[in-house]
Amino acid sequence: MKTGIKKKLNKVIRAGIYLMFALVIVILLIPIPDPVFDTPNSTVLYSSEGDLLCASIAEDEQWRFPSSDSIPAKFEHAIRIFEDEYYHYHPGVNPVSIFRAVWQNYKAGKVVSGGSTLTMQVVRMAYGNKKRTLIQKAIEILAAIKLDLFYSKETILKLYADNAPFGGNIVGITSASWKYFGRPPYRLSWAEAATLAILPNEPSNIYPGKNQDKLISKRNRLLSKLAKKGFMSDEELFLAKEEIIPAEIYDLPDHGYHLLYRSIKEGKSGNNIHSTLSASLQVKVEEIVNRYSHKMASNEIHNAAALVLNVKNGSTLAYVGNSKNSGSHGQHVDVITARRSPGSLLKPFLYAASLDEGLITPEKLVPDVPLFYNGFAPKNFDKQYRGAVPADEALASSLNVPFVHLLVDYGYEKFHHNLRKIGFKSFDKPASHYGLSIILGGAETTLWEITGAYAGMKRSLDNYYNRPVNKGYSDLDFHSNYYDKADSLILNEIKLNPDGQIKAPSIWFTLNAMKNLNRPEQEAGWEQFNSSQSVAWKTGTSYGFKDGWAIGITDNFLVGIWIGNADGEGRPGLTGVEAAAPLMFEVFDLLDDQLNLREPFGISKVVCQKSGMIAAENCTEIDSESLPEYLAVTKECDLHQNIQLDQKEEYRVNSSCYEISNMVTKSYFILPPVQAYYYKRFNPNYKTAPPFIEDCNAQDVTKFFDLIYPEKFTKVHIPREQAGNTGETIFEAAHGDADIKVFWHLDNQFLGFTTGDHKMGIHTSAGVHLLTLVDENGNEISQPFEVVN
Known part of the structure; x- marks a missing residue:
């Protein structure tokens, strides 16, 4: 037995x-899905402080925020007490709950209880909420045990919180917290956490705004259980039960909309974007841009963008890609990343580069005379020429012609290479494609790129002082802006790695010239910018008045502004000064900061007041200035010349016509004739050298007599008139003697003479011709040119 x-x-x-x-x-x-949940998420933009700025709905039209780092303690306690009190003690399945559910269902004659643990609910959601059958229930039970074996309790609870339904198209604790209570989960009160813990049990039947009384009743019962378990005091329980449950869903914040969708385009869809934006500054800048854009709409200017950067590290503090009240005028276009013509905004980089090369000193005169270069004939904004202007004044006044002359000397190929080197990746065509027009806006860039380059200059200057002298520069000074905190951790990987640097003193002189910015009176309204803030700023206006730009820099901040129409339509008055600068200064009013330029170390050098060059022995008016070593050895002034005069100092003489012992030597500031011709219009005190005495042979005619147009080997286009007849082209010359007559000849045929303003209208046939000019003293100049039609 x-x-x-x-x-x-x-x-x-x-x-x-x-x-x-x-x-x-x-x-x-x-099988258990891997990953457990493979559902699309919303893309969510947070500020640097952790505030929600903006979010996009997921591809399946659900508000499903990406997984958070942790579950708020209040919600964790509430969901566990409500759904699965013994969650931390069972292996994914609670046998007691299963048997109790079977007994309850048997007694009721229908399914009234499922006995599901939180783990089992995670499995059911992962399987797609399939139809409830005994076989399906058995599979879910086994899968829950497996899930519990391979995942921690914290992970499983997090999977539940991130993927549970909370009513309507709201999925997950984070989106539910924002949509129902307008705050992040970690700031939920006990009443709010209890409310959200109840919702996944009947998500389509009970939620704020639907069956409110039933929801309040269930919430209060859960709050009582939480108090009984010791999670809150009687006083806290009383106050929690008094809290009102909102009857309407909150609208999510909508700040930084364009940055959110930029991040999606850049492959960050479905993620939490922890940005560097300042929430309060972002909101204020948006308000200013929208209000300003509304005002500009009266002139049919409908779009505006603003960017605020932290100069020290390149992080983005405010990003307004477009004004929200643009309506049908392209308000969804992110202008910050759109390629547009920058107008004059590249001039500071050429100024700094020319200083680096020793082509100029800050106050050296640069030509401001008509320039004809392969059909390119730039003009200043006011259509006038000043003959010659100090380089820093040319930058401060944003004169076009001097900078084209400067680019001819510097070389547009080298300039294009340098711009690419410091971050202008949008200049993706060969230098020859842009030519000299690159300095006047002939190459399109973005507000994002150009502000990054400006910030890099200021950062390089700042870092120069903060490093040992023998380590004054770093490739890390010039790097692109960034808006995602994650990018700041890999800054070395996104740096632009320039193979050279703009020298710190050159940057200092550039920012100092921009700090003293002024505008000609033709650019109306510049007087209003006498702000108490010290700002280095530069404006730009594209051809056809299509784009208005303004960029300003202080010690810690950079503000970049674009104004215009997204469709490229130009408008009168759409200039950098009139349209963009006022908005820039309004944004700067939000930033309590100044520009304090610490002058780089230099050596004292005597400089000619008139030419701005290192003083030579003939210079009569001089100043002492501090210059860096590489500028202190630049060319000495050659514009002051000793001129031999007769005893009365009325005429120029030389040894061929005058006794050397009777000559008087006097120093004159002598510009080349074309420069002098225009210079004296703006400088009435400019004294030209006297004419030569009769019968005295001048040696170098071109020093006082020259052609302005045509230049050597110029190809001339003769215009056609409306009737189809051949028109005429205006040729122009300059002479040091304002009263002298100049006689014009074309192919040895006399055309006429001019006095004072030496201009002559000429019409001739196609081909090569020779233009000859002779003044009263017999000085002769000739210039070949070709007519092409």
């Missing part, structure tokens, strides 16, 4: 072992 019982017992044990083994095999083989 005992043997038979023993055999039966062994069979039972073996069967149990086999059954357990089979159960383990089934559990291991049962």
Whole structure:
């Protein structure tokens, strides 16, 4: 008998072992999705302080925020007490709950309880909430055990919180917290956490705004249980039950909309974007831009963009890609990343580069005379020429012609290379494609790129002082802006790695010239910018008045502004000064900061007041200035010349016509004739050298007599008039003697003479011709040119 019982017992044990083994095999083989949830997420933009700025709905039209780092303690306690009180003690399945559910369903004659643990609910959601059957329930039970084996309790609870339905198209604790209570989960009160813990149980039947009384009743019962478990005091319980549940869903914030969708385009869709934006500054800048854009709409200027950067590290503090009240005028276009013509905004970089090369000193005169270069004939904004202007004044006044002359000397190929080097990746065509027009806006760039380059200059200057002298520069000074905190951790990987640097003193002189910015009176309204803030700023206006730009820099901040129409339509008055600068200064009013330029170390050098060059022995008016070593050795002034005069100092003489012993030597500031011709219009005190005395042979005619147009080997286009007849082209010359007559000849045929303003209208046939000019003193100049039609 005992043997038979023993055999039966062994069979039972073996069967149990086999059954357990089979159960383990089934559990291991049962599939669990990997990842557990493969559903699309919303893309969510947060400020640097952690405030929600903006979010996009997921591809399946659900508000499903990406997984958060942790579950708020209040919600964790509330969901566990409400759904699965023994969550931390069972292996994914609670046998007691299962048997109780079976008994309750048997007594009711229908399914009234599922007995599901939180783990089982995660499995059910992962399987797509399939139809409830006994087989499906069994699969979910086994899968829950497997899930509990391979995942921690914290991870499973997090999976539940991030993917549970909370009513309507709201999924996950984070989106529910924002949509129902307008705050992040970690700031939920006990009443709010309890409310959200209830919702996944009946998400389509009970949620704020639907079955409100039933929701309040269930919430209060849960709050009582939480108090009984010791999670809150009686006073806290009383106050929690008094809290009102909102009856309407909150609208999510909508700040930084364009940055959100930029991040999606850049492959960050479905993620939490922890940005560097300042929430309060972002909101204020948006308000200013929208209000300003509304005002500009009266002139049919409908779009505006603003960018605020932290100069020290390149992080973005405010990003307004477009004004929101643009309506049908392209308000969804992110102008910050749109390629547009920058107008004059590249001039500071050429100024700094020319200083680096020693082509100029800050106050050296640069030509401001008509320039004709392969059909390119630039003009200043006011259509006037000043003959010659100090380089820093040319930058401060944003004169076009002097900078084209400067670019001819510097070389547009080298300038194009340098711009690419410091971050202008949008200049992706060969230098020859842009030519000299690159300095006047002939190459399109973005507000993002150009502000990054300006910030890099200021950062390089700042860092120069903060490093040992022998380590004054770093490739890290010039790097692109960034808006995602994650990018700041890999700054070395996104740096632009320039193979050279703009020298710190050159940057200092550039910013100093921009700090003293002024505008000609033709650019109306510049007087209003006598702000108490010290700002280095530069404006730009594209050809056809299509784009108005303004960029300003203080010690810590950079503000970049674009004004215009997204469709490229130009408008009168759409200039950098009139349209963009007022908005820039309004944004700067939000930033309590100044520009304090610390002058780089230099050596004292005597400089000619008139030419701005290192003073030579003939210079009569001089100043002492501090210059860096590489500028202190630049060319000495050659514009002051000793001129031999007669004893009355009325005429120029030389040894061929006057006794050397009777000559008087006097120093004159002598500009080249074309420069002098225009210079004296703006400088009435400019004294030209006297004319040569009669019968005295001048040696170098071109020093006082020259052609302005045409230049050597110029190809001239003769215009056609409306009737189809050949028109005429205006040729122009300059002479040091304002009263002298100049006689004009074309191919040895006399055309006429001019006095004072030496201009002559000429019409001739196609081909090569020779223009000859002779003044009253017999000085002669000739210039070949070609007419092409």
